[in-house]
Amino acid sequence: MIAKCKKTVLSVILLLSVLVLALSGCGSSGSSTAGDSKKVKIEYWHVNAQTQGGQAVEELIEEFNKQSETVEVVGKYNPDMYKGLMQNLQAEKAAGKSPALVQIGWAFLDYFSNNFSYLAPNKAIEKFDSNDPDFLSDKFLPNILNLAKNSDGKQVGIPYSLSSPVLYLNKDLLREAGLDENGPKTWQGIKEFGKVVKDKTQNYGLYVQEPADTWAQQAIMLSNGAQIIDNGKAAFATNEGIEAYKLYGDMVVKDKSALHVPWDQGVNAFINGKVAMLYTTIAQMSNVKKGAKFDVATIPSPPFDGKQAKVPAGGSFLAITAQSEEQQKAAWEFEKFLYSVPSMAKWTKATGYVPPRKDVADSREGLKDFVKENPMLNAALIQMDKAVPWTSFPGNTGLQAEQIMIDSRDKILGGQGSAEDVLKEAQQQINQLEP
Template identity: 65%
Template structure:
């Protein structure tokens, strides 16, 4: 993602093909009798602590006001990788949901392996009044985030996020450290080890869901690149050094935790970890749960090097099988992309809204952004945002799993960062041949 593009996104904040029938059936049924609502499924991966309650709220409010459509939300665990696996299994049975959240890392994988309909195609066929909805409400470069390598508008950007550092200022003060937190990874390592030594509490936790998002930020900010020239290239000296420094906190000084994402976030909220490196989308959960002096600050940089922060979040794709369900899917999507719904989504999570006018609207986020200081941690570092690496072809799911396996082995101490990353890079490049 080009630097000027992400700067435009930041300013905006503070401002496919019709499906072939193939005999497939909807997950929730096809056409309904006259006067009945068309029922569709919305697949998402928002756990209760990361937007799940807001999903339920938005679906409930939509269903209450819609005369024609009823939406059923289905939660998929294991984030976007888990959703992809479940979608693969569902499609194999001849069924499909109507709308799905697709993580940025799976843009090409999804579009190469599943049937979808471009949103503008549904609009043009059934909603002439909405003909310019996308053009009017989204910056061209933001819409471009959901275009695949062939130029198809696979879906519409829904969530944008960056990794930030949440800090327990009380614990930092107790350890004799600067309560404003570290600015570099080198300082963070020192802070983590000092917190462990002075307080007995853990100093650091980096998120470990079923993706490599945070680890990409760690390595690429040190000069590594996940891919170069169509091949995996993260096992460079820069990538190995960054991962090794992270692993040493877990396996040698024992100042950092290696546990599940949910457990790690809760350990921070409970006051047992001094610093938490995770998505800004955990903002609402952290603010609600923490009883100490908590803050969110910019992601650390490696000393003397520019930050490279993969854009997290997802886009929404229409996978509805019938004309009635495609129409219903657009009606629900239009509701989700309204100023009020986008504002509710940001307030309930922390995601940066992709629609360009939400930040300034009185019925949007205008007052919220002034009052909520944590959001600045994400909005002030958008000039460092890069694309979340999407491995090409059909290798997406396997490559992601290989990276997760390597993470576990390295943090368990069963293999060195050098060997773990080098072996994983070789395996992924074997898939990409």
């Protein structure tokens, strides 16, 4: 009798265990549970390494997740900057999947809008934020919003990271070489300074950033009066474009006064006091300021003699690529959080990116005190009137065209061909691509 009772009790326990396991398995796909409330889980794809805003991204995501009752964001870092993200996005699309929110570089604006499904920000506001219908027009200047419009005039996303290339100076090294600590005034002056630094200190005069794009090199050509694209066709192999690249290439190949190494190595060489001038994005300001043990400053991007400096607007815009309405709504909630004044201020403080929202720089809650305390940011702020769109090749040629330009840069700086021959060949290759 006792044995029979034990069997009965054991059977009841096993039955209850099965029921508990079955009930605990009734979760939801694409959602996570926090307490008793379900949260929609979304992915945010970004390109921010730890030396360029990565920690701020993590902090913003953590802050958002704590205060949101409906959404949980998972960040995903994509190496190789914007080109790498686009390639990963292609692979995700081929697998029938998509993140919810993505950070797209300006050079891939047309390529992205032509090849991927996205929810325009004005449509997101209509669907999910009808109480704030004027968010875009109230918070952003028209010319800034226009940066995220494609060649068809459609608003693809919202500008997020705005940067421009500036010239960082190691004033101690310039003084050691007997040069003006305030730096050169033109690109011809940069070449002269570079040679003196190399001859007198055995250090390098210049490093120009070399990530997986040619943004900085485009800025150099633009500042000599060249165009990158004209009427939808590559047009950089003109006398102006060739002259600009030749000056830069000669510093690397002939004078040996400029470095030709990957981006992180070049920036670290400057931070370690081995390079006198660093030409890179203002978004490296925090990294440089934190690491440099010398007197460091920034000056605006210089022109060539007799020309006007032009700087392509670097950085990115945010676009919603979520496919379901549930994920789109969640993406908009997180995106709007990123554009709040405190979030924008945190982002700028961590990176040096110029805030796209018009009420951030002057507000006490935003950056008013920060700008006073960080004069290095002024070099980027005062040259925003010289900003022009970063070249976005039309149709489906974006990735291929950018790779051709990267290969051309590496050929010229590697001494594998003259600037004239390499640029003319690259221009012809790009213009023969299928649109």
